[in-house]
Amino acid sequence: MTDSPYLQVALPVPLRRLFHYSLPDTCLTAPHTGTRVRVSFAGRQLVGLVMGESDHPGVDEDKVKAVDAIIDAIPILDRELLSFIHWAADYYHCPLGEALQTALPVLLRQGEDASFEPEESCRLWDLTPEGRGLPETPLPRAPKQAELLVYLREHGPTSWQTLKEQGFSRDPLKRLDERGLIATADPDSLDHFSAEPPLALNPQQARALEALAPGKFAAHLLDGTTGSGKTEVYLQAIERVRKVTPTAQALVLVPEIGLTPQTIARFRRRFGPKIAVLHSGLTDRERLNNWVLAATGRAQIVIGTRSAIFTPLAKPGLIIVDEEHDLSFKQQEGFRYSARDLASVRAQRLGIPVILGSATPALESLHNARAGRYHHLQLTQRANSQATPQIIVSDSHDVPASRGVTEESLAAIGSHLASGNQVLVFLNRRGYAPTLQCHDCGTQLQCPHCDARLTLHHNPRHLHCHHCDFQRPQSSHCEHCHSHRLVPLGLGTERSEEFLKANFPQTPVLRIDRDTTRSKHALERLMAQIHSGEACILVGTQMLAKGHHFPDVTLAIIMDVDGGLLSADFRGPERMGQLITQVAGRAGRADKAGQVILQTRNREHPLLQLLVHQGYGAFAQALLSERDITRMPPFAHLALVRADAPNAEIPQSFLKQLRQQVEAAALTHKVQLLGPMPALMEKRGQRYRYQLQAKAESRGALHQFLQALVSAIEAGRWQRALRWSLDIDPQDMS
Structure with missing residues (x-):
């Protein structure tokens, strides 16, 4: 038996502590x-x-339970990643066990082996020698099969x-397999990939790439106008890093x-499968x-959404955050981390460069660049030398x-369609x-559960x-006066689609929102139709802007465009400027x-005029000046304690008592408290x-103040119906 018989175990429970277990006798x-x-x-089996x-x-040694089973022969998370997650949990005041759960795929949370088990969907398909010998335009009578052959010829x-x-x-996959034109690829063929050649860089792109020093930490803000070729800089930055460390x-x-x-x-065409x-x-x-491919180093490139920041990497060389301004990088429940901010922290701890790219950088990122914490790399011209759009x-x-x-x-829609072009109509509703x-x-018909x-x-x-x-179901009469005259007010994407179809009956109108892309691969099919080049009208929400x-x-x-100008959230104008610039791009x-064309009821609003005539850079600088005067982020730092319950009195009482308990600590640490106050949508x-x-x-x-605040919450006895959360650096004030 070891001299240190007790294990400290992190469990996926909302308690900010480790739990002690003894080793089994075996x-x-x-x-x-x-x-x-x-x-x-607590009467259940958990994986920790x-x-x-x-x-x-x-605690009393007699109360310490023994571990039921040791799942892994070797650690599934190395010390670097464990230390990084521990830091993140401390910064966001999240229980370590819950933070660690976020870093693990579901099957690992359930105790499955950390092994690669290829599914049928993971099998690689490639052209056979017979398939490679076909002409450039193969199988004219089987267009779907021909399209698949061309794709495999181009992508390997x-x-x-x-x-x-x-x-x-x-069906075309099966037909081509039966004809002997394609077959399951040998894994060794992964090393025989005909890469798409890199594009020629303009002087601004070349300077941005030259600023990258492989094997050394530096944070780079790639501030490039839409269409300026940021992705090409990403691709060549990866190539630059891999030349130093293959x-x-x-x-x-x-x-x-x-x-x-x-x-x-785009990445597969350049780097293979x-x-x-x-x-x-x-x-x-x-x-x-x-996850296993990344952890073992078999994957050269890992592409993922927010939680991929916690992916284990066998040989990390570069981190890239595309569209770094996007709100989606902030987790809004549970472990409320910012993947963008953690990307810089992890890169620093690993000693590798990080690139944060956007046409509309967040004000925090611009502030860091102007303070010298980030290298500010600007791409002001489009990669194809095309002029920026007329607004x-x-x-x-x-x-x-x-x-x-x-x-x-x-009139503008009709003119552009007549020229054989496509039109995008954006409505975020x-x-x-x-x-x-x-x-x-x-x-007006209200939701019975919300103030909406x-x-x-x-x-x-x-x-x-x-x-x-x-x-x-839709009502047939008013529930208040029983009138049957119910009138739809306002406009959503469905109604816009209906109006545009009526006015342009010969032109396809494609609606792209959460409703039309709910089924699997629906978005890909719509995108393929758009990329066919046929004249059409695209109607959609934020999904089209990114x-x-x-x-x-x-x-x-x-x-x-008026919603952001009149928003109750202090970040509203920033979001508006980013959205307009992204859609315009x-x-x-x-x-x-x-x-x-920007449609507005506030044509002379100074912020809108500044954005239109001087661009996002000047617009962002004006907002930074406002934030400096009002001492709001990034010139100060925020945290929100949120509380909710079925009865309004419960969260109000909780937050009032909490404020009274931490008032002295707030004075000591020079922290300003505001509230309790209802959320923008109270119910x-x-x-x-x-x-x-x-x-x-x-x-x-x-x-330091928040540590005292969390301790006060955990020491108190609150009603069971209460739920509370702590949000560090909140991005959504609602």
Whole structure:
């Protein structure tokens, strides 16, 4: 038996401590730190991670349970990653066990082996010698098979999972296999990949690439206008790192699943199939397989969404965060971390460079660049030397709510379609109409669980709360006065689609929002239709604004830019400026001139005018000046204590008592407290939400205060119906 018989185990429970377990009698040596064990806890079996050993359990030794099973022969998380997650848990004041769970794929949380078990979807397909011998335009009578042959010729060995993501079905795959034109690829063929050659860099791109020093930590903010070729800089930065260390891996973070197919395709053309993908759209087995490929170094590049920042890397060489400004990088529940911020921390701890790329950098990133903490690399010209789009501000005061499009916008749509181009119409509001109102008494249909109106949807026809997901059939009469005259008010993407189809009956109208892309691969199919180059109108929400390359879109119309200008959230104007700039950047990206129309009821608003005439840089500088005057982030640091319960009195009472208990600590650490106050939407999902805000100019002082605050919460006895959370550096103040 070891001299230190007690194991310190982190468990996935909301308690900020480690738990002591003894070794089973059959175990002669203690498992290493980072090894999973199965233990009994509060009448249930849990999988935890060993964090160390202890001679003293801190409780009566008779009460210490033995470990039920040691799952791993070797640690599944190395000391570097364990230390990094421990740091992140401390910074975000999250229980270590919960933070560690976030870093593990679901199957590992359940105790499965950390091994690669290829599924059918992971098999690689490639052309046979017979398939390679076909002419450039093969099988004219079988277009689907021909399309698949051309794809494999261009991309080399490709998994069935990737082929599905590209819109291919099983039938052409089966037919080509039967004809002997394709076959399962030998794994050795991965090393025989014909890479797409790198593009020539313009002087700005070349200077940005030259600033990268492999094997040395530095944070680079790649601030490049839309279409400036940031992705090409990423690709050549990876090549630069791999020339120094051929086995080096790159971790690439993207904000959401919708961007991963096009990102993967671009990286595969350059680097081949040795790419691991990590996002929530994968099966549990696919996710574990890719996690193992990254951990063992078999994957050269790891592309993933937010949680991929915790992926183990055998030979880390570079971290890239694309669209670094995006709110999706901030986890909004549970372990409330920012993947963008953690990317810089992990790169520093690993001693490797990190690139944060965006056409509209977050104000925090710009502030860090101007303070010298980041290298500010600017790309001000488009990669194809095309001029930036012309921006027109269109007054929408007199536009009927049933159409939403101004006469100026309608004429522009017709003109661009007549030239054979594509048009993007952006409206960040899905459904048919934001509310249904009684014409006689003015009553609007409300969600019974939230302080929100029910959104009217036509396909299928129903009323839907987009906050708590409550749904019900559409009413035939007013519940207040029983009138049958119910009128849809306002505009959603469904209604916009209907109006545009009626006005342009000969042109396909493609709606892209959460409703039309709900089924698997629906987004990929829509994207394939857009990239066919056929004249069409795209109507969609924020899904269209992020990082997509639409070479045939020459006109972008933003139907309502006023929401951000009038937002109650201090970050509202920043989000508005980013959204406008990102959507505008979808127009004129190839060799055609672009045009952007902003529809607004506040044409003379100074921030809007600044953005239109001087660009995002000047706009961001004005917002930074405002933040400096008001001492808001990034010139101060925030934390939010959120509390909710079925009764409004419970969270109010909790936060009032908490404020009284920590008032002295706030004075000591020079922390300003604001609240308790109701959230912007007080009632949501049948729970009343309140919050207490803490602000300090010193990050260290804020965290010292928060330690006292968390201790006060955990020492108190609160009602069982209460839920509370602590959000460090909150990005959403609602």
